[in-house]
Amino acid sequence: MVWRIPALVVGVLGALLLCSCAVSAPSPTASPAVETSSPPPATFADGDYLLTVEPTTCVTPMNGTILTVSNGTATLPLEGVTKTGPVTVDGTAVSIELNGGNGGLQLLLDGTLAEDGTVTGPGKDTAGPGSGYDCAFTFTLSPPAHEDATLADGDYILDVEPDCPTVMEGRRISIASGQATYLMESGFTMTGPVTTAAGAVSIRLDLTEPSEISTTFDGVLYSNGAVAGTGQNGGINPGGEIGYTCEFGFVMTPAPPLPPPPTAAVGVDCSQAALQAAVDAVGLPDGNVSDNQFACSGEWATAGISVAGGEGSSTGVFHIEGGTWVTKNRRAECAAGTIPADIADLACNSN
Numbered sequence: 001m002v003w004r005i006p007a008l009v010v011g012v013l014g015a016l017l018l019c020s021c022a023v024s025a026p027s028p029t030a031s032p033a034v035e036t037s038s039p040p041p042a043t044f045a046d047g048d049y050l051l052t053v054e055p056t057t058c059v060t061p062m063n064g065t066i067l068t069v070s071n072g073t074a075t076l077p078l079e080g081v082t083k084t085g086p087v088t089v090d091g092t093a094v095s096i097e098l099n100g101g102n103g104g105l106q107l108l109l110d111g112t113l114a115e116d117g118t119v120t121g122p123g124k125d126t127a128g129p130g131s132g133y134d135c136a137f138t139f140t141l142s143p144p145a146h147e148d149a150t151l152a153d154g155d156y157i158l159d160v161e162p163d164c165p166t167v168m169e170g171r172r173i174s175i176a177s178g179q180a181t182y183l184m185e186s187g188f189t190m191t192g193p194v195t196t197a198a199g200a201v202s203i204r205l206d207l208t209e210p211s212e213i214s215t216t217f218d219g220v221l222y223s224n225g226a227v228a229g230t231g232q233n234g235g236i237n238p239g240g241e242i243g244y245t246c247e248f249g250f251v252m253t254p255a256p257p258l259p260p261p262p263t264a265a266v267g268v269d270c271s272q273a274a275l276q277a278a279v280d281a282v283g284l285p286d287g288n289v290s291d292n293q294f295a296c297s298g299e300w301a302t303a304g305i306s307v308a309g310g311e312g313s314s315t316g317v318f319h320i321e322g323g324t325w326v327t328k329n330r331r332a333e334c335a336a337g338t339i340p341a342d343i344a345d346l347a348c349n350s351n
Helices: 007-022 272-281 330-336 341-348
Strands: 047-054 065-070 073-078 081-090 093-098 106-113 119-126 134-142 154-161 172-176 179-183 189-197 200-207 213-221 227-236 242-254 287-297 300-307 313-321 324-328
Touching (some): 106 134, 213 242, 272 324, 324 330
Antiparallel strands (some): 047 134, 073 081, 093 106, 106 119, 119 134, 200 213, 300 313, 313 324
């Protein structure tokens, strides 16, 4: 038997079949691409930078100076002369060429720019090709710290120019809980408040006995934790002059941690009393070992020695011989390199 389907039904079924083929499931909506953004590259911004170098033995006295960058030009004021020159930036590579004065010496800095704006790298103090003088060093250019930064507690080494009667090169200032403490060469202690606001640091130190002396430090906090600026010292100086004032420039650099006392195997105390005994043994008149300015490393020690009455100060070097501390020739030991590296800076680069 053959089934016959009316033409009308065939037409309707065909239309339905055609429609079912033409209708498809909706396409899923594509998610928009997520754009990831990288942090903007660091830029060597105009402004002041604290220049620190290592070692500090080159002719040009550049360590602890302020280099100013403006419109592609760097300016570096030094003692009695100002060096200037172009700044070249290529990505993170920063090159600075400084010329002028200083016996015709040229200062070349080639460093790498970090995300925090610091530039570090090798440098050269040179008199030019074939001159026979090329002093190599490593350097850091530190921008000012963020305005919210505060001066960290700890010890700081003073670099001052010029030396004032009660503010001496290489001395330490201790900061703790908003208070500063400074041990004078005479053995007396100055204390006072520390304030930090919007990146500016102010310190005031006072001494009332045996004479009235005040010292102020006003500077800028830099990203490496150092403070640089100007200060003033005044009052009655140790020589008895009344109403004197002495202005100075300064850099306060975080001090390296003091090394631990000698090991038990050495068997000799690292103490003020033990080092004082060594000083007394050589008959230094009125020589006093400072009670918070000494450090030991193995069989070696160094200490600040002041003369009663503020008539002078020096740095002593000691070695353990025969089970006791013995004073040594500082210049000879520093030149020979026999002093351990962790106290060599304190021993050889102080007064």
